[in-house]
Amino acid sequence: MAAQENALNDPIIICEDLHKWFDDFHVLKGITTSFQKGERAVICGPSGSGKSTFIRTLNRLEEHQRGTIIIDGVELTDDLRNINLIRQEVGMVFQQFNLFPHLTNLENITLGPIRVRKMAKSEAEAVALSLLERVDIADQAYKYPAEISGGQQQRVAIARALAMEPKIMLFDEPTSALDPEMISEVLDVMRELAHSGMTMLVVTHEMGFAREVADRIMFFDEGVVIEEAPPADFFDNPQHERTKLFISQTLQH
Amino acid sequence: MEDQELTQEIKPPVSTKGPGRWLKENLFNTWYNTLLTCLALVFLFFAFKGFLTWAFTEAEWDVIPANFRLFMVGSYPKEQIWRVWNAIYILSVLMGLSAGLWGGLIFRFAVALSGVWFISALLPVELSTRGWCLGAIAMIAVSFFLGRGRTGLRPWILGGWILSFPVIMVVLRGFGENGVLTSNWGGLLLTLILAVVGIVVSFPLGVFLALCRQSNLPAIRWVSTTYIETVRGVPLITILFMGNVLIPIFMPGLDINQVLRMMIGITFFSAAYMAENVRGGLQGVPSGQHEAAQAVGLNYAQTTLFIVLPQALRSVIPAIVGQFIALFKDTSLVSIIGLIDLLGVAKSVIANPDWLGLQAEVYLFAAVIYFVFCYAMSYASQDIETDLGVGKH
Numbered sequence: 208m209a210a211q212e213n214a215l216n217d218p219i220i221i222c223e224d225l226h227k228w229f230d231d232f233h234v235l236k237g238i239t240t241s242f243q244k245g246e247r248a249v250i251c252g253p254s255g256s257g258k259s260t261f262i263r264t265l266n267r268l269e270e271h272q273r274g275t276i277i278i279d280g281v282e283l284t285d286d287l288r289n290i291n292l293i294r295q296e297v298g299m300v301f302q303q304f305n306l307f308p309h310l311t312n313l314e315n316i317t318l319g320p321i322r323v324r325k326m327a328k329s330e331a332e333a334v335a336l337s338l339l340e341r342v343d344i345a346d347q348a349y350k351y352p353a354e355i356s357g358g359q360q361q362r363v364a365i366a367r368a369l370a371m372e373p374k375i376m377l378f379d380e381p382t383s384a385l386d387p388e389m390i391s392e393v394l395d396v397m398r399e400l401a402h403s404g405m406t407m408l409v410v411t412h413e414m415g416f417a418r419e420v421a422d423r424i425m426f427f428d429e430g431v432v433i434e435e436a437p438p439a440d441f442f443d444n445p446q447h448e449r450t451k452l453f454i455s456q457t458l459q460h
Numbered sequence: 461m462e463d464q465e466l467t468q469e470i471k472p473p474v475s476t477k478g479p480g481r482w483l484k485e486n487l488f489n490t491w492y493n494t495l496l497t498c499l500a501l502v503f504l505f506f507a508f509k510g511f512l513t514w515a516f517t518e519a520e521w522d523v524i525p526a527n528f529r530l531f532m533v534g535s536y537p538k539e540q541i542w543r544v545w546n547a548i549y550i551l552s553v554l555m556g557l558s559a560g561l562w563g564g565l566i567f568r569f570a571v572a573l574s575g576v577w578f579i580s581a582l583l584p585v586e587l588s589t590r591g592w593c594l595g596a597i598a599m600i601a602v603s604f605f606l607g608r609g610r611t612g613l614r615p616w617i618l619g620g621w622i623l624s625f626p627v628i629m630v631v632l633r634g635f636g637e638n639g640v641l642t643s644n645w646g647g648l649l650l651t652l653i654l655a656v657v658g659i660v661v662s663f664p665l666g667v668f669l670a671l672c673r674q675s676n677l678p679a680i681r682w683v684s685t686t687y688i689e690t691v692r693g694v695p696l697i698t699i700l701f702m703g704n705v706l707i708p709i710f711m712p713g714l715d716i717n718q719v720l721r722m723m724i725g726i727t728f729f730s731a732a733y734m735a736e737n738v739r740g741g742l743q744g745v746p747s748g749q750h751e752a753a754q755a756v757g758l759n760y761a762q763t764t765l766f767i768v769l770p771q772a773l774r775s776v777i778p779a780i781v782g783q784f785i786a787l788f789k790d791t792s793l794v795s796i797i798g799l800i801d802l803l804g805v806a807k808s809v810i811a812n813p814d815w816l817g818l819q820a821e822v823y824l825f826a827a828v829i830y831f832v833f834c835y836a837m838s839y840a841s842q843d844i845e846t847d848l849g850v851g852k853h
Contacts, residue, residue, distance in 0.1 A: 266754075266755055267754075268751050268754060268755065287759075291757060291759060294754060294755060294756075294757040295757040297755075298755070299751075299752075299755035301748060301751065301752060301755075303748050305746075305748040305749060305751060305752035306752070307749065307752070307753075307767055307771075308771065309770045309771055309774065309848075318756065318758075318766060319756035319757055319758065322758060322762050322766065323756065323757040323758060323762075364752075367756065368755070368756075371756060371757060
């Protein structure tokens with residue numbers, strides 16, 4: 208917690224009045240927030256609330272149409288150089304893993320370092336192998352994604368993002384496409400990552416994980432943040448009716 | 461003990477397969493199927509009897525060996541034939557090296573080709589030809605052993621294949637009056653040159669057009685779409701006629717020979733179809749792949765080259781090879797504007813008073829040659845598909 212307080216006035220992500228439309232549909236209605244270095248934020252809310260869209264705007268997979276996003280001092284604009292700069296600093300893990308099926312697990316991880324960071328192949332492979340070790344699947348390095356389980360694929364995807372040495376990690380429902388017995392192996396890796404001090408924004412329905420790991424929980428509904436609070440306050444003392452309903456529904460099972 | 465019983469393995473039911481069983485189950489399982497089978501057998505018997513009787517008693521196969529040189533190289537002068545063999549030797553060396561380096565498909569092709577040369581050497585041909593044939597086998601064999609295991613050579617050999625392309629053209633053409641004018645190129649040689657140039661150039665061009673058609677920039681998309689739709693809306697024969705007549709008008713002063721004009725026509729025509737095949741593959745790559753590539757920081761060119769194209773092309777190999785095969789057969793249309801390709805030779809042989817009335821023999825021979833090459837492409841495509849399919853999707 209001490210490290211957290213030191214970094215309190217050092218936001219790495221700043222969002223000002225963020226708006227996004229899909230055609231006429233207003234998905235994000237003015238999000239203003241900031242995230243500190245090393246902060247672990249969990250973003251939850253009903254489907255269609257804009258939570259995924261929000262984190263996808265942070266590395267420009269979705270374009271925002273109004274407001275500003277500043278990541279580590281660089282503003283996200285149409286400028287391709289800025290976009291590429293920011294994408295190198297922001298790692299992302301997807302619900303459907305999105306591993307490259309024609310490359311081995313190792314090649315999935317080394318592609319970015321070799322092509323984007325211009326790292327030597329041997330060095331990139333050493334880094335990749337140590338990352339696979341870290342997510343506990345070093346023995347699957349030379350297999351193809353289709354040959355391993357969903358939980359293993361998601362861990363490769365995490366290693367792929369980490370290989371770029373990002374300052375921020377975005378998780379877009381990382382366990383939603385997994386069979387129940389595989390969820391914990393992915394959450395374990397994320398927990399370890401959180402303890403290492405990584406700045407993490409996690410969209411998830413895993414409330415146990417949120418309560419345990421998060422510094423802050425943000426509740427999205429209909430394109431706005433209705434409530435944000437540390438997990439203890441959020442779960443035990445929710446302020447809004449909508450939040451109370453959501454919590455009672457998600458904690459029922 | 462109980463555990464063991466619970467987990468004991470149960471063997472799959474015994475399958476009763478065998479030729480006799482198969483016949484009974486598929487051809488003689490009901491009375492009307494038995495009747496159909498018998499009728500089909502009677503029909504096949506008479507059809508084959510007719511064909512075999514003709515092939516072994518009536519047909520005059522002399523026409524093939526007597527005109528063999530024409531079929532292979534057209535009116536390519538005999539005293540310059542070493543040029544063709546040199547070209548073959550360049551390819552033999554590359555093939556042998558590749559067979560040693562990669563094995564698999566290319567090894568099997570090298571063996572098959574050596575077999576063809578060996579059989580040719582056994583046939584009653586001129587002594588010099590026999591020597592050239594055996595030399596080709598030696599080239600393949602020696603370079604095979606040279607290339608074996610030296611994986612470091614791989615990039616050099618790939619470069620060699622690309623470089624062999626212009627080198628062979630120069631070897632076949634020679635320089636000025638001492639060389640062989642392209643108007644003398646003919647027979648199977650011309651067919652192969654047109655097909656290989658068409659395939660090798662139209663493939664990257666087609667990929668490029670397909671990418672342009674998917675571009676975010678309207679001008680590029682519009683130009684590409686217009687090109688593709690225009691070319692697809694015109695028969696190849698028209699394009700060949702236009703190439704023959706219009707290229708000299710549009711580029712006066714430039715001496716573009718007829719063979720080159722046909723190459724351009726065939727390539728541009730094929731590229732449009734290739735583009736549509738590739739576009740099908742591009743659309744099949746899930747958007748998540750683009751997103752993941754972008755999230756890793758790859759730019760557009762890197763995403764296309766390393767992520768999108770490998771997946772897109774793999775899924776449309778059958779369609780692409782189908783287009784290659786179609787292109788190979790379409791080269792026969794150049795005989796209409798006066799080039800003497802394999803089919804052109806066939807026509808001129810039939811028109812020769814010495815060989816009147818031998819259409820069946822000559823066309824059958826040409827058909828067999830076309831089939832061999834087309835089947836080789838089809839075989840290669842299946843092999844590559846199996847190769848790429850293993851555990852990868």
